[in-house]
Amino acid sequence: MEIREERRDAIFIVAPVGRVDSNTSSALEAVVLAHAREARLLVDLSGIEYISSAGLRVFLMLARRVKEAGGRLVLCGMGASVRQVFDLAGFTALFAVETSVEQSLLRLSP
Amino acid sequence: MKPEEEAPDARAVRHLGSLLEVSKALAVQVELDPLLTVILNKATEVMEAERSTIFMHDDKLRVLRSHLSGQIKRDAMHLHLGVGIAGHVAQTLALLNVSDAYADPRFNPRFDKETGFRTRNILCAPLLSQDGRLLGVIQLLNKRGSAAFSTDDETLLLAFASIAGVAVDRARLVAAVVESKRIEESLRLAHDIQMGMLTRRFPTGGVRMHAVLEPARGVGGDFYDLLEQDGRVWFAVGDVSGKGMGAALFMAITLTLFRASTESAEGPAEVLGRMNRALSRDNERAMFVTAFVALLDLATGKVSYANGGHNPPYVLRATGGLELLANADCPALGVLEEARYANSELTLEPGDGMLLYTDGVTEAQAPDESFYGIERLEALLRTLALKTPAECVESVVGAVSSFAAGAPPADDLTVLALRRPEA
Numbered sequence: 039m040e041i042r043e044e045r046r047d048a049i050f051i052v053a054p055v056g057r058v059d060s061n062t063s064s065a066l067e068a069v070v071l072a073h074a075r076e077a078r079l080l081v082d083l084s085g086i087e088y089i090s091s092a093g094l095r096v097f098l099m100l101a102r103r104v105k106e107a108g109g110r111l112v113l114c115g116m117g118a119s120v121r122q123v124f125d126l127a128g129f130t131a132l133f134a135v136e137t138s139v140e141q142s143l144l145r146l147s148p
Numbered sequence: 149m150k151p152e153e154e155a156p157d158a159r160a161v162r163h164l165g166s167l168l169e170v171s172k173a174l175a176v177q178v179e180l181d182p183l184l185t186v187i188l189n190k191a192t193e194v195m196e197a198e199r200s201t202i203f204m205h206d207d208k209l210r211v212l213r214s215h216l217s218g219q220i221k222r223d224a225m226h227l228h229l230g231v232g233i234a235g236h237v238a239q240t241l242a243l244l245n246v247s248d249a250y251a252d253p254r255f256n257p258r259f260d261k262e263t264g265f266r267t268r269n270i271l272c273a274p275l276l277s278q279d280g281r282l283l284g285v286i287q288l289l290n291k292r293g294s295a296a297f298s299t300d301d302e303t304l305l306l307a308f309a310s311i312a313g314v315a316v317d318r319a320r321l322v323a324a325v326v327e328s329k330r331i332e333e334s335l336r337l338a339h340d341i342q343m344g345m346l347t348r349r350f351p352t353g354g355v356r357m358h359a360v361l362e363p364a365r366g367v368g369g370d371f372y373d374l375l376e377q378d379g380r381v382w383f384a385v386g387d388v389s390g391k392g393m394g395a396a397l398f399m400a401i402t403l404t405l406f407r408a409s410t411e412s413a414e415g416p417a418e419v420l421g422r423m424n425r426a427l428s429r430d431n432e433r434a435m436f437v438t439a440f441v442a443l444l445d446l447a448t449g450k451v452s453y454a455n456g457g458h459n460p461p462y463v464l465r466a467t468g469g470l471e472l473l474a475n476a477d478c479p480a481l482g483v484l485e486e487a488r489y490a491n492s493e494l495t496l497e498p499g500d501g502m503l504l505y506t507d508g509v510t511e512a513q514a515p516d517e518s519f520y521g522i523e524r525l526e527a528l529l530r531t532l533a534l535k536t537p538a539e540c541v542e543s544v545v546g547a548v549s550s551f552a553a554g555a556p557p558a559d560d561l562t563v564l565a566l567r568r569p570e571a
Contacts (some may be wrong), residue, residue: 059558060391062417090559091389091438097482101561127438127457128487129481 041069042085050076051139051145055085058093067096074103077110077148082139089123090120101133110134114142166194170308173563174315178322181232184215191286192452195297195305198267202275203227203234205282212285219330232256234285237272241282243306247268247296252296253365265289271297275311277317286312312411336367339544340398342367343402350537351376354446356536357383359564360545362508368560369395369437370506371403375410379446382410385504385564386439386458389480398435402481403425406441416441416454420481420489424456427482436482440504449568451497456481459507462526464540466499466570468533470526501567503529503540508561512548515555520548537565 039056039128041137050073054066073079081097083089097113104111114136124130153301156161170190176185184202191200202211212227212234230239236254237244249255249267260267272287286309291297297305342363350357351374359372369388374381384406388395402423409422417439425435440461442453453473457480478489496502505525512520528547532540539561548561 057334064389070336082155091387091436091507093389093436095389095436098436125458125477127436128475128477129457129483131477132479 039065040085041066043069046143048148049078049080049143051080051082053082053085058086058096059086059088059090060092063090063092063096066093067099068119070096070100072100072105074100075107075109076104077108079104079109079111080083080139080142081111081113082115082142083113083120084117086117086120089120091123091127094123094127094129097133098129112136112142112145114139159300163300163307167304167307167311170194171307171311173515174311176321176503177315180316180319180320180323183315183319187286187315188557191288191305191308191312194308195271195288195301195563196289196292196294197271198292200235200289201287202239202284202289203287204284205238215284221440229404233270233272234287237274237285238282238425241274241276241280243273244270245297245299245302246272260346269296271305273305274315275309275313277313283313283320284317290329317388338396339366345400346372347374350374351381354379355381355566355568356537357490357564357566358383359385360541360564361560361562362545363391363396363560364557365392367393367396370508370562371397371406371558372504372562372564373403373406374564375407375520377410381444381446382441383444383504383564383566384439384441385461385506386437387506387560387562388437389435391560394433394435398437402437402439406439409450415452415491416443417489417491420454420456420478421487424481424487424489425485428485431482434483436480438480442502444496444566449498449500451494451496451502452491453494454478454491456487456489459505459510461502461504462529463494463496464501464503464529464533464567466497466501466533468530470530496568498568498571501537501540501565503532503544504562504564506560506562508557508559509544509548509563511554511559512552512561513558514551515553520551524551537567540565540567 041053042053046050052070058066072108101111104145112134173186173190179188188200188202202215202217205212210229229233229235233254246252249270249271268290270289275284276282357374361370366389372385374383388398405423405426409419413419414542438458439456441457442451444451455475455480460475461474476490479487508520508526532543544563
């Protein structure tokens with residue numbers, strides 16, 4: 039798994055690419071939690087081909103940390119299989135979800 | 149006769165004898181701590197020094213730690229690489245012979261001040277593993293009866309250090325093997341404890357049931373359970389996020405909560421609600437559990453069920469029909485303390501069955517990385533209409549195993565099947 043990081047204006051974008059399973063989730067956890075104090079955080083999931091329950095847990099932790107720090111988190115670019123995993127666990131409603139990076143940037147703009 | 153006056157040949161023979169003795173002494177000691185003590189004593193004796201110290205290299209912290217050092221307390225000294233005489237040797241990996249310690253700017257007189265010892269001269273060499281990694285540094289202080297260590301002493305110490313390095317390396321390997329055996333042993337014990345928590349007594353009258361749980365790595369986060377209660381049977385399958393020891397501990401809590409929650413509960417939704425509230429409290433690591441809980445009335449075949457984010461199970465009708473019990477969008481347990489769970493109902497006619505599973509089934513991977521998937525599972529289940537629960541479980545586990553074709557399982561796998569007797 040590769041993790042791209044980028045700052046656009048006041049918004050920090052993290053884009054993991056590849057599989058998020060129990061072997062790679064701790065690497066993702068370390069990267070995204072390091073940015074949990076960003077005021078506006080966007081995670082672009084369009085590069086994720088597979089996510090396991092260990093991967094879901096990373097996003098739950100991230101959502102919790104961002105909320106504690108008073109920031110805002112948006113997830114975008116969920117492919118059908120990733121969306122299915124979020125839906126199945128009943129977690130989709132816990133996140134602000136957008137289709138594209140552009141939509142998310144609009145949503146996160148002040 | 150003093151050593152300085154000895155003939156070179158006689159000296160070489162004497163040194164060789166000492167080294168052989170050292171080699172023998174070190175060969176019998178495989179434990180690191182006593183080995184270092186033997187090395188120190190032998191070094192002081194063979195090198196004719198007043199005092200010696202071994203500094204062991206800490207790979208992680210990149211510091212040197214004194215092992216034993218004459219009257220100075222054990223582990224009293226920490227040196228950074230590049231600092232002091234020993235630190236310099238650790239950095240350059242080359243022997244250093246200092247004939248006048250106080251004239252050398254790298255020498256740190258602090259330890260002399262603290263101990264009252266007076267360092268005159270120093271001979272210091274790295275201890276290296278066979279593949280050249282730094283294991284530590286051996287440092288000798290004050291050549292007895294002489295103003296400094298000689299070039300002969302340098303040669304002797306290099307030979308000594310190479311024998312000692314091999315012995316230390318071997319002791320570390322032995323320690324690593326012992327440690328991994330210990331971990332393996334405790335993992336096996338944890339596996340036995342976890343498997344021992346799962347019920348193996350399956351009901352036979354009123355309904356037949358069977359279940360199998362295969363952890364991916366010794367211990368895991370899957371669970372199943374069933375409890376008979378006044379003409380009714382509670383049954384559940386669940387999956388803790390992640391795997392290994394952390395998931396196993398959470399699984400044990402979840403299973404205990406399930407058993408406690410079914411007492412006096414009206415139905416599955418109430419059980420999930422109780423479990424969820426307990427699991428959500430103080431859940432720092434955001435662990436979560438997906439769980440399907442159901443309650444079967446043996447007389448009527450009515451099943452009440454609730455699903456907390458788990459893979460929807462199947463109903464296998466006696467007529468050959470296959471039905472998926474779609475989710476009611478209730479979240480997995482442990483995330484939202486205020487989450488609500490809803491009961492749904494279905495009726496199992498005589499001969500109808502159900503199959504519950506965890507994602508170790510659908511997410512099993514073939515060597516080409518393709519997933520077993522829902523389609524294969526459903527195609528298989530359509531062929532199992534009138535099979536016994538044990539046969540159903542065996543078919544699914546067998547199909548997944550042949551699909552994986554020896555590829556190591558990425559996730560724990562659980563299958564639970566049940567069937568009402570035919571009329």
